Amino acid sequence: MRLERTHRIACWWLRDVCRDSTGAGDGAAPELGTYLSPDEKRRAGTMRRKRRRSEFTAGRALARLAVAEYCGCKPQEVIIASDRNGRPLVRAPGHDCGLRIGITHSMGIAACAVAPVERLGIDVEVVRALPRLEAVARRCFGEAELRDFGDLSDAERRGRFFALWTLKEAYAKAVGIGLALGLHRVQFFFDQGAIVPAFAPELREHGRAWQFTLTRPAPDFFLALAVRKERGDEAPVHIAEGLPRCSG
Ligand SMILES: CC(C)(COP(=O)(O)OP(=O)(O)OC[C@H]1O[C@@H](n2cnc3c(N)ncnc32)[C@H](O)[C@@H]1OP(=O)(O)O)[C@@H](O)C(=O)NCCC(=O)NCCS
Known part of the structure; x- marks a missing residue:
């Protein structure tokens, strides 16, 4: 799915993020880790539980790919900070992307949402x-x-x-x-x-x-999005399984 620069809410999810392609090993589809910033890689490295590490890696990779797709930059260039309560804040250098992001994980499922809105929250x-x-x-x-x-x-x-x-x-x-x-x-x-x-x-x-x-999205889980917009009209929502396509 390509994300257009309109007032659109886009969401991607992945499941079984703890399994690598061989079904063994350290989990978290190793290629997902390549999208993370050095700081995120360090954080992931401090997480002792494999599931937590894999979910964190997948959630951040999804968010980076989604923002990169929107802003036309590389996933590794995206800056994800947090406010003092842990809410993720996103910037892309050289791009006034005006995006909000949300990240969530639960029992091997990871999801992210991005949209140019006032407030955005996601939960799985x-x-x-x-x-x-x-x-x-x-x-x-x-x-x-x-x-x-x-x-x-x-x-x-x-x-x-x-x-x-x-x-x-x-x-x-x-x-x-x-x-x-x-x-x-x-x-x-x-x-x-x-x-x-x-x-x-x-x-x-x-x-x-x-x-x-x-x-x-599948019989075993719920996904919810909460969005506050400046204009009250209904914004289209796109929810897809897989990784955002990224041309950056
Ligand atoms: C936000 C919260 C509901 C998440 O609950 P959860 O079910 O454990 O986690 P989920 O997997 O659904 O979501 C995790 C993501 O939520 C986001 N998040 C964390 N705190 C957040 C907040 N206050 N607001 C919005 N999003 C938040 C992060 O992006 C996190 O992803 P990350 O691990 O990649 O950083 C829970 O952690 C909470 O209530 N935190 C409050 C924190 C707080 O009050 N801190 C005070 C300062 S110490």
Whole structure:
């Protein structure tokens, strides 16, 4: 997929990032590591768990390739810094790219999103058994979400839990606070295919400024995007498996 310089939200994901092509070895498809900056390579080298190292490498490689594609530079030239809460900030030397990026990983899946917007957050979660699912829901869901949740069958609950969790975390990452936001402060409802957010008054948000996307790219995981734009109209979203093509 080529990324055009329009008001477009683009997202790429990879799975099984811990496996190398032989199914053995140190993981993280070795070629992905070549896109990282020296500092990222050092950081990856300090990560003791192979899965964490592979996911970090894949997420950063995806983000670099996506920005390079957008700005017409080399992936290694892209500068990814972080603010004091860990939110990634991106620059490409010589390019006024005006992009936001988001990165996420979960259980061998890595994904990134890029878009020229005010705020951008992404989250991926593998749907799995959680021993304390109900307790986590009580802590992180709002009252109305919990009422809906209580009406669901056991089988439906797990799916709803991870759908809500990915949306909430995508929003928390878009505003840059992360889990410290208090995930119960933003609630989500599903109305005939539309995702309707309800923000706690203290967040001072307007629902119309936000665009939320929730998809299940494969049966085992959810991917959510949260985007705040200057203009309120719906921006097209492209989600693809694989690496962004990069001509830089
Ligand atoms: C952001 C947060 C929700 C991520 O949770 P997670 O499920 O463990 O991680 P994910 O795999 O989905 O996302 C990881 C990515 O999120 C991004 N990220 C980290 N902190 C972020 C923040 N505050 N806002 C937006 N994005 C953030 C990073 O790009 C990271 O990718 P990287 O490893 O390549 O740097 C969680 O780490 C959090 O709440 N952090 C808050 C940090 C904080 O309050 N710090 C205070 C200063 S010490």
